[in-house]
Amino acid sequence: MTTSYDFDHMPEHVRRYDEFPPLFVPGYEASHAMAAAVLSERIGTQASLLVIGAGGGIEIARFARQFQGWRFTGVDPSQAMLDLASARLDAEAGEAQWSLVQGTAADAPEGPFDAATAFLCLSFVPDDGSRLEQLRAIRQRLKTGAPFLMIHAASEPARIERDFARFAEHARLRGAEPEVIDTAVSVNRTGIHILTPEREAELLVQAGFRLDGLFYRGLWIHGWEATTCAV
Template structure:
């Protein structure tokens, strides 16, 4: 799927995105709880980069718990970013946010960040070199020692374990009120449009992109998460 096609897809989903995934909220809540631990030692006035911010779930979580932090939300889908912006206004922290519509490479590298989040984003980059360069782009915008909390769908798709996890994952999607047609489209997308790789390969790409050895800190079904610090 090309960047323009991906942007158009999320533009179409923006208005109903949060409602569609409401029943999978426990996964996000657990991920956010662990990110709190990863970011616990950041300064009171930390600057946080949210890459692929979407509708702003992690931004809202972090902003509500850290009243002195400043945020830059990077999101190529204008419709998703608008939902994020409106949610920040309603919650009263929009004045601490910068909303940047575009891909990460359009964001200047000046004024480095203390930490970054990047949840379920790099999986859409199918070319290995481009995916590594994406992580390098995050590293370039972090201070030395800056923390990255990232997650992606990850598994060895050639293994018997993947079939077990995929079946359970699709059952969960069906229980989250996705139609059988939507679940079938998702299964096909995982095979064609999503770079589902073994976790160790994703970790290697993060490291090659300018980070110390990533530390796995989270798994929920097919979602794996890593903590990394910029070299």
């Protein structure tokens, strides 16, 4: 089973990781504020959260700063990205607030958690049964009625080239260097599995979620809000 794109073989990308999401993800910081607002409304101030693709630690650090009663379990297959997360969280979050596990959703503790997020990570997993398997692994670790927020690109075959062009132009206008843009386009073409919004919705439902709608969107980057159904 293909489970992930290997950040451990991209040391330069990891070293400069903090620079990249704001260049390539329209509204990156704002998406975290919107996610925090949705989660706060849904789970309150004392809760346990499963954070899939937690490498870098950016979203955990942001959430932890604002909600001292949230406790995070972060999961990521890349040791280099987990090291980056540890360094950030050591400096920016309370010691008792977080723990990290190397792997994918299937390697996470059973929970059950009050909420889960998967930001900019599940699109590394192909739609060959692996994506559904990972969504099911997330569902199994959540309480019934728990929110799940997922962010990544979605497009249609008829507009994929237009969306790549907008992706590159947005990064250029944000100040990204040409070679960084070329690498990002190439990684997205070869390593990311961009599905249609309809297929994303179908997979969420098959995995046992109710789709509530989008809580955020920036160009082709979608932020889905879903809720676990009773099993």
